Amino acid sequence: MNEQGDTPTAGAPTAPLAPGTRRPGGRTARTRAAVRDAVLTGLVEHGYPGLTVEYVAEHAGIHKTTLYRRWGNIEGLVADALDLAGEDSWAPPDTGSLEGDLRALAHTTAESFAAPATAAAPTAFIAAAFQSRRAAEALNAFYAGRFARCETIVGRAVARHELDRRTDAGALVRAVVSPLFLRLFITREPVDGELADQCAAAALAAARAGVFGTATDPEGADAPAGPA
Amino acid sequence: MNEQGDTPTAGAPTAPLAPGTRRPGGRTARTRAAVRDAVLTGLVEHGYPGLTVEYVAEHAGIHKTTLYRRWGNIEGLVADALDLAGEDSWAPPDTGSLEGDLRALAHTTAESFAAPATAAAPTAFIAAAFQSRRAAEALNAFYAGRFARCETIVGRAVARHELDRRTDAGALVRAVVSPLFLRLFITREPVDGELADQCAAAALAAARAGVFGTATDPEGADAPAGPA
Numbered sequence: 001m002n003e004q005g006d007t008p009t010a011g012a013p014t015a016p017l018a019p020g021t022r023r024p025g026g027r028t029a030r031t032r033a034a035v036r037d038a039v040l041t042g043l044v045e046h047g048y049p050g051l052t053v054e055y056v057a058e059h060a061g062i063h064k065t066t067l068y069r070r071w072g073n074i075e076g077l078v079a080d081a082l083d084l085a086g087e088d089s090w091a092p093p094d095t096g097s098l099e100g101d102l103r104a105l106a107h108t109t110a111e112s113f114a115a116p117a118t119a120a121a122p123t124a125f126i127a128a129a130f131q132s133r134r135a136a137e138a139l140n141a142f143y144a145g146r147f148a149r150c151e152t153i154v155g156r157a158v159a160r161h162e163l164d165r166r167t168d169a170g171a172l173v174r175a176v177v178s179p180l181f182l183r184l185f186i187t188r189e190p191v192d193g194e195l196a197d198q199c200a201a202a203a204l205a206a207a208r209a210g211v212f213g214t215a216t217d218p219e220g221a222d223a224p225a226g227p228a
Numbered sequence: 229m230n231e232q233g234d235t236p237t238a239g240a241p242t243a244p245l246a247p248g249t250r251r252p253g254g255r256t257a258r259t260r261a262a263v264r265d266a267v268l269t270g271l272v273e274h275g276y277p278g279l280t281v282e283y284v285a286e287h288a289g290i291h292k293t294t295l296y297r298r299w300g301n302i303e304g305l306v307a308d309a310l311d312l313a314g315e316d317s318w319a320p321p322d323t324g325s326l327e328g329d330l331r332a333l334a335h336t337t338a339e340s341f342a343a344p345a346t347a348a349a350p351t352a353f354i355a356a357a358f359q360s361r362r363a364a365e366a367l368n369a370f371y372a373g374r375f376a377r378c379e380t381i382v383g384r385a386v387a388r389h390e391l392d393r394r395t396d397a398g399a400l401v402r403a404v405v406s407p408l409f410l411r412l413f414i415t416r417e418p419v420d421g422e423l424a425d426q427c428a429a430a431a432l433a434a435a436r437a438g439v440f441g442t443a444t445d446p447e448g449a450d451a452p453a454g455p456a
Contacts, residue, residue: 130354131355143415143416175430178406178409178410187375198439
């Protein structure tokens with residue numbers, strides 16, 4: 001029910017590495033989604049320090065005591081909004097080649113954070129993680145899930161004999177987007193499509209050079225450490 | 229004139245890519261340094277949203293009206309503390325090889341953010357940049373300065389014929405540290421020396437593969453675009 005439904009209030013539906021831009025469907029999820037939307041709006045408007053349970057109650061149209069009972073406090077509300085953001089069905093790009101997939105991943109990351117509408121909510125989550133341990137843990141879990149999904153890019157490349165099967169997929173996909181996140185949230189420099197291409201090319205060159213190699217073979221076959 | 233003087237209150241003196249961990253000497257700088265230290269302490273203790281001019285005045289032992297007159301407001305105080313952090317004499321590692329320099333850069337970055345004492349102040353600055361445009365601009369300037377200094381690593385490598393002279397030094401040095409910053413401040417994952425080695429190796433492999441190549445030769449000699 002309402003699987004695709006409702007206009008997202010916190011951004012467009014294409015923001016793979018940007019928490020908080022999708023909205024789930026289903027009757028039982030409606031309250032949670034309303035709370036999540038109110039949390040996002042509040043985070044974007046006021047930042048974590050200015051977000052209150054009262055604000056969320058008012059904007060979600062849900063009584064404050066319900067929020068306290070179910071989510072405990074403002075940290076619980078923010079953490080659950082992040083958990084919910086990770087429960088979508090997003091899958092990484094599948095272009096038919098490793099290079100194409102990595103470029104698409106870099107481009108979609110750069111684009112989602114370059115547009116104010118899609119960048120506001122994830123940026124607010126990233127900022128909240130500096131101030132709330134629970135938000136930081138939830139952000140860690142969100143990205144662990146996102147990058148785990150991205151590992152399919154590497155799995156397909158191994159199947160196509162584009163990469164050694166001992167490649168550390170998690171390290172590779174993180175390498176692709178790292179220079180974008182550095183510029184967006186640390187050095188505060190612009191990112192664009194040209195940089196996205198460079199990010200993908202750099203990670204690919206490193207992967208081909210064996211930099212992300214692990215000692216263990218995921219299939220247990222021809223690992224250099226031998227059987228035993 | 230106390231060039232090396234005074235115990236740093238905000239961290240050890242070896243934190244190249246970590247703003248706010250050094251303290252300048254000199255009589256005329258004493259007030260500014262005291263204010264900077266108070267800003268850092270306040271940021272670490274209360275975060276940007278909890279930092280007040282009153283707090284800085286009390287902890288720096290300087291009258292509030294002086295702070296308002298010279299720095300304007302709390303944003304001005306934070307921005308100046310960051311500007312001051314960038315005015316040290318830090319130089320990137322010089323180990324005699326490109327690989328050694330990049331590894332040393334990655335290791336010192338990972339280490340400075342792994343130790344709570346040296347990580348607190350720079351982390352507070354990075355967090356403040358989410359909430360203050362002036363802090364974001366000052367952080368951008370701080371890192372622009374830091375990475376510009378790091379470009380000497382690439383210059384030396386070109387002189388040793390380890391790298392093509394058309395290598396984009398800024399892109400290369402940012403690539404080295406990006407995966408560390410991603411894990412430290414976005415995905416909230418641990419970083420260690422092994423990861424630092426991988427970061428350096430990945431950036432080096434990409435550089436050797438020509439990924440950071442630019443169309444223009446800094447010496448104006450054999451640029452593919454030709455003269456004029």
